[in-house]
Amino acid sequence: MPSESSLPYRDFLYPLNVLTHVILREEGAVPYLHYGLFDDAHPTLLEAQERSTAVLFDHLPAPPARLLDVGIGLCTTLDRLRRDGYAITGITPDVLQIAFARARFGNDLPVLAVRFEDLDPAVIGPLDVIFFQESSQYIPHQALFSRAGALLPLGGLLLITDEFATRPLHGVGALHQRASLLATARHHGFELTGEQDYSADAAPTIDYFLERLPRYRHSIVAELHLTDRHVDELIASGRGYRALYHDGTYVYRLLQFRRVVLES
Numbered sequence: 401m402p403s404e405s406s407l408p409y410r411d412f413l414y415p416l417n418v419l420t421h422v423i424l425r426e427e428g429a430v431p432y433l434h435y436g437l438f439d440d441a442h443p444t445l446l447e448a449q450e451r452s453t454a455v456l457f458d459h460l461p462a463p464p465a466r467l468l469d470v471g472i473g474l475c476t477t478l479d480r481l482r483r484d485g486y487a488i489t490g491i492t493p494d495v496l497q498i499a500f501a502r503a504r505f506g507n508d509l510p511v512l513a514v515r516f517e518d519l520d521p522a523v524i525g526p527l528d529v530i531f532f533q534e535s536s537q538y539i540p541h542q543a544l545f546s547r548a549g550a551l552l553p554l555g556g557l558l559l560i561t562d563e564f565a566t567r568p569l570h571g572v573g574a575l576h577q578r579a580s581l582l583a584t585a586r587h588h589g590f591e592l593t594g595e596q597d598y599s600a601d602a603a604p605t606i607d608y609f610l611e612r613l614p615r616y617r618h619s620i621v622a623e624l625h626l627t628d629r630h631v632d633e634l635i636a637s638g639r640g641y642r643a644l645y646h647d648g649t650y651v652y653r654l655l656q657f658r659r660v661v662l663e664s
């Protein structure tokens with residue numbers, strides 16, 4: 401059991417610190433902060449998360465393509481791709497994630513502490529692919545596609561795995577709407593070239609946390625220096641998500657775009 405002083409993720413932005421804690425305590429390892437895609441061949445969270453990464457990898461060109469990983473999380477994806485021979489750079493605004501990743505994978509990790517919206521094309525150099533593994537929901541669509549347009553050449557590939565709303569929702573924390581994301585993409589010269597739905601396979605991840613949050617309540621509060629209110633909020637949010645997945649309001653998709661010539 402790690403001691404409190406060995407919790408380098410304690411100050412990750414809430415709720416990523418809580419999710420990291422629960423997965424680590426439950427599974428004994430925490431490679432990712434994304435949903436699992438559960439099926440008969442991938443019945444555990446770690447297997448289901450690996451399947452999600454494999455789905456993303458299936459859409460990449462062969463190495464040594466030049467990749468940008470937006471929102472590195474715990475950096476497992478970036479480390480894999482680097483070892484596979486890709487020329488990859490990762491970004492995150494969270495310097496604690498970078499420290500965590502460097503402690504795990506070495507000080508020579510090609511990662512930068514910057515928001516995607518602020519990324520300077522001159523700093524990053526030429527790219528073939530930009531991917532957002534559950535990071536697109538943190539970035540306003542206009543900023544996402546205008547910056548991607550400045551970073552990718554014509555023909556460049558943009559991949560997103562994430563969850564979206566299928567109708568307008570205005571509550572605090574509501575997910576981005578898929579239709580408005582697609583309209584913004586078109587406006588910035590990004591053509592949708594592929595879309596796969598994984599909603600049914602992703603949804604059990606919500607139950608995974610709903611079952612475990614009450615069980616880990618005490619250690620979340622004591623070791624992450626949070627309150628019962630934080631745990632209650634996550635449970636309430638999880639119940640809301642479960643209902644919204646159930647009625648099709650929330651969906652989990654892989655979206656693939658190509659940068660094309662802008663229509664006048």
Ligand SMILES: C[S@@+](CC[C@H](N)C(=O)[O-])C[C@H]1O[C@@H](n2cnc3c(N)ncnc32)[C@H](O)[C@@H]1O
Nearest residue numbers: 432433434471472473492515516533534535538
């Ligand atoms: C849910 S985590 C996913 C992490 C990782 N991609 C994975 O699949 O495990 C979201 C990631 O997006 C990052 N993020 C949040 N806002 C961002 C922004 N504006 N630009 C770049 N990354 C951002 C977070 O710091 C975090 O690394």
